[in-house]
Amino acid sequence: MSLASDIHLPAVQLVNVSMAYRGAAGEVPVLHDVTVGFPERYLTAVMGPSGSGKTTLLHCAAGLERPIGGKVFLGNTELDTGDDRALTESRRRRIGFVFQQFNLLPMLTVYENVALPLRLSGARVRRPVVMEALRQVGLEDKAGRRPAQLSGGQQQRAAIARTLVVEPELVFADEPTGSLDRATGRQVMDLLRHVVDKTGRTVVMVTHDPVAAAYADRVIFLVDGQVMGKIDHPSVDEIAAELGRWES
Numbered sequence: 001m002s003l004a005s006d007i008h009l010p011a012v013q014l015v016n017v018s019m020a021y022r023g024a025a026g027e028v029p030v031l032h033d034v035t036v037g038f039p040e041r042y043l044t045a046v047m048g049p050s051g052s053g054k055t056t057l058l059h060c061a062a063g064l065e066r067p068i069g070g071k072v073f074l075g076n077t078e079l080d081t082g083d084d085r086a087l088t089e090s091r092r093r094r095i096g097f098v099f100q101q102f103n104l105l106p107m108l109t110v111y112e113n114v115a116l117p118l119r120l121s122g123a124r125v126r127r128p129v130v131m132e133a134l135r136q137v138g139l140e141d142k143a144g145r146r147p148a149q150l151s152g153g154q155q156q157r158a159a160i161a162r163t164l165v166v167e168p169e170l171v172f173a174d175e176p177t178g179s180l181d182r183a184t185g186r187q188v189m190d191l192l193r194h195v196v197d198k199t200g201r202t203v204v205m206v207t208h209d210p211v212a213a214a215y216a217d218r219v220i221f222l223v224d225g226q227v228m229g230k231i232d233h234p235s236v237d238e239i240a241a242e243l244g245r246w247e248s
């Protein structure tokens, strides 16, 4: 193996990122001067107490929200969340986002849901491309079903296929196993691991579950809007112990 393939440059980097929301009592700070990089071809898990800013961090990293301070880099390029249509379109193709509640459209078939990002971007929908995305998540035989006719784990896999269909470099997932039972959650984690190991993508996910986080190459701990810890190649016990420090 060449040395170069062992080097994991940051796929996304947040530099001195701050975020706040306007509340009834004025501005509420959520992220404080966060500097963190997410290495390419890594599965990184973000953990921390409820309200610590994990979803906000993911949204800022994915360009879904614009931080009030600092910069976000996608590779070497500063992520611009402005109105430039071409930039927005290129970001959309480079970044996929998976939600806890799957967000599949109930009236469309699984095939149509997965084809949707291609349709929305104006690309020609080629059946083999959509079927390949479904094959990667093991749902090629469910293409004609509606989401309600799938189990929770299958729905989440369909949602992952929908992000993979545009072949993004990066996949963000906010509590992708949060609505699933343990066994089904593991299938989804196996799939995300596969997405990193077999297709060379970068995945950044938020989770509250130490078992899910132990699939990651690295876990970072966010507490009160600051990165307070990091474990590489974590075990479930190490994660649980670190979480215990911050959640009590």
Ligand SMILES: Nc1ncnc2c1ncn2[C@@H]1O[C@H](COP(=O)(O)OP(=O)(O)OP(=O)(O)O)[C@@H](O)[C@H]1O
Binding pocket: 021, 022, 023, 030, 048, 049, 050, 051, 052, 053, 054, 055, 056, 057
């Ligand atoms: N759109 C918004 N407007 C106002 N406040 C917000 C908004 N989004 C988040 N917040 C606040 O920012 C803080 C961090 O929220 P965030 O959703 O990032 O936390 P989290 O770590 O993802 O929590 P959880 O584990 O419960 O999902 C919370 O106090 C939340 O109430």
Ligand SMILES: [Mg+2]
Binding pocket: 054, 055, 056, 174, 206
């Ligand atoms: Mg959240």
